[in-house]
Amino acid sequence: MLTPLAAALSGCTDDKWPEGMKSIIWDRDTCVRCNMAISDRRFAAELRGGPKDTVFKFDDPGCLVFWLEEKRERFPWMDDASTRLWVADYNSKSRDEMVWHDPRQVRYVTRTSPMGYNYAAASEAGTDSLSYDEMRQQTLAKGK
Template identity: 80%
Template sequence: MKPIIWDRDTCVRCNMAISDRRFAAQMRGGPKDTVFKFDDVGCLVFWLEEQRDRFPWMTNASSRMWVADFDSKSRDEMVWHDPRKVRYITRTSPMGYNHAAAGAAAEAESASYEDMRQQTLARGK
């Protein structure tokens, strides 16, 4: 993945600066290996829905996605997960979608990617 320049790079969906490392996400793929950065996994979820027709390659195996582990120690020691393979816990997030990738610290009441996705889309924004 491409490094995030904290407090300078902006979310491709909401244009907010990406500053809270606990909720950052990224997608990379397509014919030009384009990089899309997000400040909240909820922005990634909505952006994928909104861009489905514009970027049909998003569902190809060559496209990659990452979401930051909520418990990453620091901006220099980030742990990244495939958002489709990690569990999500409820935490107050930058855009108010309130999901964080739990990694190894998944709680009993954590949600799968599909559950988190459905909850996020149901909230709207």
């Protein structure tokens, strides 16, 4: 027989997260690049890969872009097909109803973001939206 606490915890699953994605503990997990708490769900991102299937979490798509640029030589596996990336859809309804995208396959809109890179992934983006490559080039050109 399960104790009440064990029974409550046994119902906890990561079913709201895409397969392979590690859950983000909002306001507690920190960005691997800037060390800021990941609080604003609209800008969260994650990378998982490498020989140890390591997870890296980000509070802003710009932090993901810079981290990928800065760590490419150290972690050559980032370009492997087995490396998985996710970015939150800015228009997700709530923390319990998040929509996640491959950051390289979604469009980006200008929105004030936690670290001031000011791009958000949005599946419902207008004609003024940017591709990942355009957003990446503009983010790297800004610097930080």
